[in-house]
Amino acid sequence: MNPLVYAMPGNEAFAQRLCATWPADTGALAARRFPDGESLVRLDTAPRGRDAALVCTLHQPDAQVMPLLLAADTARELGARSVGLVAPYLAYMRQDRAFHSGESKSAAHFARLLSDHFDWLVTVDPHLHRFHSLDEIYSIPAGTVAAAPLLARWIADNVERPLLIGPDAESRQWITAVAAGADLPWCVLDKIRGGDRQVEIGVPDLTAWAGHTPVLADDIISSGGTMIEVIAQLRARRLPPPVCLAVHAVFAQWAWWSLMEAGAGQVVTTNTIVHASNGIDVSAAVAAEGRDLLARLPLRRAGKAAVS
Secondary structure, three states: OOOEEEEOOOOHHHHHHHHHHOOOEEEOEEEEEOOOOOEEEEEOOOOEOOEEEEEOOOOOHHHOHHHHHHHHHHHHHOOEOEEEEEEOOOOOOOOOOOOOOOOOOHHHHHHHHHHHHOOEEEEEOOOOOOOOOHHHOOOOOEEEEOOHHHHHHHHHHHOOOEEEEEOOHHHHHHHHHHHHHHOOOEEEOEEEEEEOOEEEEEOOOOHHHOOOEEEEEEEEEOOOHHHHHHHHHHHHOOOOOOEEEEEEEOOOOOHHHHHHHHOOOEEEEEOOOOOOOEEEOOHHHHHHHHHHHHHOOOOOOOOOOOOO
């Protein structure tokens, strides 16, 4: 029997694409907020005996998590065989250690919260820095989709003579994967961060790449400060306006407009987070990962009994 896919509010388009390629059936879900701020979730399609997948990209997560957990527990209460989370963007991955005394290690705490309510998880390029895999903090089966092949294909189809540039050492592991996917020349810059919006970038001699189009690539664009600084450095070296490419379009406040004003030739992201810059669809890859994960999924663990 096909899995049943429920879209949390704002995720309907991505869920529809999933159902078309998984294959999966669409489940009806309604959610609203009471005047006092509390949430009400209702599953209008019964999930009894079926694998239920809740689609919820976790951008701006604090407002989304409570209704998401209510939906997960309701699906289990209504007899779902398993309850999974399809989160194209997985939040709370960057605070992976306590940087100052007394700080919450929110990556691990958030992982524990989701693991307590779900049986499995599928996401796209989680921000793994000090963790090697999601298994280090999530106690449920977790499938991850690598967007690198899709980014490489987009670059090959849309950019003439590209030079792929990673903004810092953290980007090396996946920037090389993008480069390998299209046999691209690449380099990784040195970044010194002085705060949430203050960065200094060391750019090597790029005279050998005159005539190439810079492609600045990262897994997340949040404040945009790093790419804005790199754009300034490239303009000073009279290189063409760069293409700014990212997996996750977090874009805090006016980051997207700031990138364009700084001189970006184009800003393109995947559709893990809905944004005007979306130009690369990852839904088919997410559907394939979800299908493969469910095929090897054991029955729901006894410790996650339905609420009576």
